[in-house]
Amino acid sequence: MNGKAPIIGNTLTDKQRELQELRKEKENKRLRMERDILKKGFRSASLGQPERLSLISQLAEQDKQVNKSLLCKLFGVMKSSYYYGLNPKPISLKAVKTKALIRQIFNDSNRSAGGSQHRCHTYE
Structure with a gap:
């Protein structure tokens, strides 16, 4: 060694x-x-x-x-x-107005009607 x-x-x-x-x-x-x-x-x-x-x-x-x-x-x-x-997406004014209209109709119906019933009337 x-x-x-x-x-x-x-x-x-x-x-x-x-x-x-x-x-x-x-x-x-x-x-x-x-x-x-x-x-x-x-x-x-x-x-x-x-x-x-x-x-x-x-x-x-x-x-x-x-x-x-x-x-x-x-x-x-x-x-x-x-x-x-x-880079947030811009909010659509049309979508905001439509949503507000649906909410108003829902509130006017004493909150008894569903949003889906109103959506079809909104887009006619």
Whole structure:
């Protein structure tokens, strides 16, 4: 024997060790970022959906490296809701008037007639 411990299994090369360290570093950075986001958002625990969407937008704007999908996940918001909130569809005036008319007819009938009975008369 030459005084060295026997090598059992595969040993990591310097490049493999470096790659492993970089991966750990990247994971630690991600975890610190998530922790910081949650600290900032902790005050928003009782906020409603619009406020959480606004907070996500603000955090994403402050730090361009922050992934919006991650923010949505951390704040319990569906990604589709976030993106819909950025570009909401315009409300149709005709649909609003029709709905108001149906509600008025329903109320005038002492709330006895169903909305489906009135819908067919509205569109004639």
